[in-house]
Amino acid sequence: MSRQSSKKRGGASAKGNGRAAANGAASDSGRLLRWYRDMLLIRRFEERAGQMYGMGLIGGFCHLYIGQEAVVVGIQACLGERDSVITGYRDHGHMLAAGMEARGVMAELTGREGGYSRGKGGSMHMFSREKNFFGGHGIVAAQVPLGVGLGFSHRYKGEDGVSVVYFGDGAANQGQVYESLNLAALWELPVLFVIENNKYGMGTSVSRAAAGSGLHARGGGFGIPGRLVDGMDVRAVYEAAGEAVAEVRGGRPAILEMETYRYRGHSMSDPAKYRTREEVNQMRRDRDPIERLRHVLESEGHADADALKAIDGEIREIVADAAQFAEQSPEPDPSELYTDVLLEA
Amino acid sequence: MPVAVTMPALSPTMTEGTLAKWLVAEGDRVSPGDVIAEIETDKATMEVEAVEEGIVAGLAVPEGAEGIEVNSTILWLRGEGESADAVPVVEAPPPVADPPPPAPAQPRREASKPQPASEIDYRGETVEITVREALRDAMAEEMRRDESVFVMGEEVAEYEGAYKVTQGLLAEFGPRRVRDTPITEHGFAGLGVGAAFGGLRPVVEFMTFNFAMQAIDQIVNSAAKTLYMSGGQMGCPIVFRGPNGAAARVAAQHSQCYASWYAHIPGLVVVSPFSAADAKGLLKTAIRDPNPVIFLENEILYGRRGAVPTDPDHTVPIGRAKVLRSGRDVTVVAFSRMCAVALEAADALAGEGIDAEVIDLRTLRPLDRETIAASIRKTNRIVSVEEGWPVAGIGSEIAAIAMEDAFDWLDAPVARVTGEDVPMPYAANLEALALPDAARIAAAARAVCYA
Numbered sequence: 184m185s186r187q188s189s190k191k192r193g194g195a196s197a198k199g200n201g202r203a204a205a206n207g208a209a210s211d212s213g214r215l216l217r218w219y220r221d222m223l224l225i226r227r228f229e230e231r232a233g234q235m236y237g238m239g240l241i242g243g244f245c246h247l248y249i250g251q252e253a254v255v256v257g258i259q260a261c262l263g264e265r266d267s268v269i270t271g272y273r274d275h276g277h278m279l280a281a282g283m284e285a286r287g288v289m290a291e292l293t294g295r296e297g298g299y300s301r302g303k304g305g306s307m308h309m310f311s312r313e314k315n316f317f318g319g320h321g322i323v324a325a326q327v328p329l330g331v332g333l334g335f336s337h338r339y340k341g342e343d344g345v346s347v348v349y350f351g352d353g354a355a356n357q358g359q360v361y362e363s364l365n366l367a368a369l370w371e372l373p374v375l376f377v378i379e380n381n382k383y384g385m386g387t388s389v390s391r392a393a394a395g396s397g398l399h400a401r402g403g404g405f406g407i408p409g410r411l412v413d414g415m416d417v418r419a420v421y422e423a424a425g426e427a428v429a430e431v432r433g434g435r436p437a438i439l440e441m442e443t444y445r446y447r448g449h450s451m452s453d454p455a456k457y458r459t460r461e462e463v464n465q466m467r468r469d470r471d472p473i474e475r476l477r478h479v480l481e482s483e484g485h486a487d488a489d490a491l492k493a494i495d496g497e498i499r500e501i502v503a504d505a506a507q508f509a510e511q512s513p514e515p516d517p518s519e520l521y522t523d524v525l526l527e528a
Numbered sequence: 529m530p531v532a533v534t535m536p537a538l539s540p541t542m543t544e545g546t547l548a549k550w551l552v553a554e555g556d557r558v559s560p561g562d563v564i565a566e567i568e569t570d571k572a573t574m575e576v577e578a579v580e581e582g583i584v585a586g587l588a589v590p591e592g593a594e595g596i597e598v599n600s601t602i603l604w605l606r607g608e609g610e611s612a613d614a615v616p617v618v619e620a621p622p623p624v625a626d627p628p629p630p631a632p633a634q635p636r637r638e639a640s641k642p643q644p645a646s647e648i649d650y651r652g653e654t655v656e657i658t659v660r661e662a663l664r665d666a667m668a669e670e671m672r673r674d675e676s677v678f679v680m681g682e683e684v685a686e687y688e689g690a691y692k693v694t695q696g697l698l699a700e701f702g703p704r705r706v707r708d709t710p711i712t713e714h715g716f717a718g719l720g721v722g723a724a725f726g727g728l729r730p731v732v733e734f735m736t737f738n739f740a741m742q743a744i745d746q747i748v749n750s751a752a753k754t755l756y757m758s759g760g761q762m763g764c765p766i767v768f769r770g771p772n773g774a775a776a777r778v779a780a781q782h783s784q785c786y787a788s789w790y791a792h793i794p795g796l797v798v799v800s801p802f803s804a805a806d807a808k809g810l811l812k813t814a815i816r817d818p819n820p821v822i823f824l825e826n827e828i829l830y831g832r833r834g835a836v837p838t839d840p841d842h843t844v845p846i847g848r849a850k851v852l853r854s855g856r857d858v859t860v861v862a863f864s865r866m867c868a869v870a871l872e873a874a875d876a877l878a879g880e881g882i883d884a885e886v887i888d889l890r891t892l893r894p895l896d897r898e899t900i901a902a903s904i905r906k907t908n909r910i911v912s913v914e915e916g917w918p919v920a921g922i923g924s925e926i927a928a929i930a931m932e933d934a935f936d937w938l939d940a941p942v943a944r945v946t947g948e949d950v951p952m953p954y955a956a957n958l959e960a961l962a963l964p965d966a967a968r969i970a971a972a973a974r975a976v977c978y979a
Contacts, residue, residue, distance in 0.1 A: 230560055234579045237536020238599060249561075267726070301759035308757035317725055318758070322749050328715050329750060332722020339678065339704070339728055362715025369710065452538045452572040523760040524794050526818040528846070 253472035257420025297512030324357035353384020399440035414441030681733030717743030752795030780951035785916030804834030809844025
């Protein structure tokens with residue numbers, strides 16, 4: 184089962200394939216507006232989730248994605264229906280980007296019957312076979328070998344699907360990540376590893392946790408190309424992911440390290456003593472992915488203020504509806520306690 | 529009408545906190561996402577963000593105020609053009625009611641599959657082969673039957689198995705379906721689980737189950753729990769198989785029984801066959817099962833021969849124990865290699881006039897409570913035998929079942945014969961002392977018979 188190894192330079196600075204130019208300004212506007220909408224949906228959804236947590240409607244761990252929206256939106260834009268996605272526990276944004284319903288995600292957060300896992304998974308454990316979203320995993324880095332297994336299944340079945348595996352800078356130090364990189368490279372599996380480097384693994388900065396010259400370079404010993412991307416710029420993410428997905432689909436794994444930032448704490452209770460307010464404020468002011476795209480939309484004439492206001496209104500309605508649904512959906516029936524432990528043979 | 533912004537909770541247990549700092553003042557315009565205040569408890573600090581757009585109509589509590597109850601109003605927002613003096617009198621919204629106590633669930637000891645029907649008495653053709661060959665035949669037949677079945681593990685392909693269990697599979701099925709892995713248990717166990725999520729049916733061989741401890745997070749947290757956590761969406765049809773229990777003269781790290789470890793986990797099925805026929809029939813059933821199955825083999829049994837059905841459609845049901853020797857006086861339950869030792873003990877007891885019934889448990893989760901209890905109702909006495917350690921072992925569960933399901937029929941306390949409560953020693957004499965033998969089983973049987 185030999186496979187032609189790609190001659191393409193992975194990771195390096197090869198330019199985009201001119202997709203944007205070829206598609207013309209009109210479709211470019213449509214795409215940018217869609218990204219704006221998708222990022223805003225995640226932002227507003229997470230803000231509402233944080234508020235509902237504060238009201239006691241959501242319990243336990245709740246890891247918000249605010250600030251990192253450009254990563255999933257830019258990458259998802261490069262994927263098709265045949266591709267699969269898996270991530271860790273900061274997963275609400277990934278699910279919304281994958282097209283899962285805001286109602287079902289929010290109702291899972293509130294632990295209700297209408298949630299994607301019927302209230303039995305919670306914030307960190309949601310799935311949608313229909314959308315090829317494979318979770319939602321609570322153990323740091325456990326999703327990485329699982330994602331390589333999804334890539335294996337694509338290859339085994341002779342499909343050309345790609346498995347996208349998200350993990351954070353904290354997970355990047357787990358041993359199973361390197362077992363996974365080795366297997367993916369050794370067996371030439373179609374896996375795109377996306378490292379969401381938001382600078383802090385819980386309260387420990389990357390510089391205090393990770394040796395070496397950058398997380399994107401950590402596939403080097405396995406021959407896996409890696410590239411560092413501005414994860415606060417959805418267009419940069421899209422361009423890098425487009426190239427990487429094409430390469431991975433051709434039959435070899437790749438790494439993208441997204442430089443990103445979470446505005447909120449690690450989870451809901453976070454003393455925030457490990458970084459300064461100035462640092463957070465500067466990020467929000469200078470690099471916010473949604474504001475940056477809004478500026479592009481307005482300054483390049485893709486949309487006027489009314490169009491953006493209409494999107495804001497639409498998102499507000501979706502989130503309000505999801506919140507209402509999540510509050511009104513009943514708790515799971517007590518009989519649910521014993522269902523879904525095993526499948527009938 | 530102004531909108532109230534309320535005191536958020538940092539955690540479900542927080543009831544009150546301090547408003548450490550206001551970052552907005554009356555008259556300020558706020559947008560969703562703007563930080564409006566910082567709140568503190570003794571454990572943490574959190575920023576409060578606006579969710580609605582509006583103009584600050586008034587602060588309901590001053591900066592530095594302590595003991596502010598969760599869900600009480602801290603700030604009023606008004607819309608554009610609304611009067612600033614429309615702020616209502618501060619009135620705490622009703623607190624979120626405590627959740628009602630959970631409705632009593634159906635009492636149920638173990639979330640498990642319903643008992644399967646008894647196996648059919650096989651009257652077809654058989655062949656005399658070893659357990660090793662029986663396992664190989666099971667895999668080969670299932671791989672012929674279902675293209676999604678593949679075998680993966682260390683040395684399973686070109687080397688044909690560290691214990692030669694996968695002999696001939698590479699030649700028949702090729703490297704796509706018979707995969708040598710690097711020595712990377714955590715990685716390939718996780719890969720297997722992911723492949724099962726992706727629609728395949730992996731058979732993952734651990735060279736021995738001792739090494740599966742490197743991978744146990746993927747087995748327990750990913751394979752066993754994901755179906756439940758996904759509300760039934762994410763089935764994981766995977767078999768983890770390999771030798772378990774004491775080998776010979778390999779010391780503590782390579783001689784351990786994991787039966788009770790895995791039998792503890794809801795979401796797993798645990799099987800440990802003794803005979804060659806069961807090794808084949810149960811492995812075939814395990815591969816067809818839609819759930820993760822832990823299939824515990826035994827190195828010392830691999831060379832043992834037995835009559836094995838050749839019909840590829842014949843399988844053995846999971847969840848059914850098997851009476852190996854019928855008897856009236858005392859029940860002895862065992863699994864895997866200890867069945868041989870229990871049968872040896874039964875022969876010795878027969879010479880003394882004690883008629884022992886020997887039961888091969890075969891499946892350890894779900895345990896066949898019905899067969900165990902029925903036997904106790906006949907013999908009124910039970911001895912449990914296992915190689916593993918005594919504390920929280922399979923024997924502990926057998927004792928609980930005897931008490932729960934057959935208390936009134938017991939004429940003596942349950943006896944447990946187990947491996948000694950020590951790491952396995954290397955020295956030949958000490959190793960022999962650490963493992964159950966026929967003499968100890970016979971002694972336990974005599975004790976419960978007051979003989």
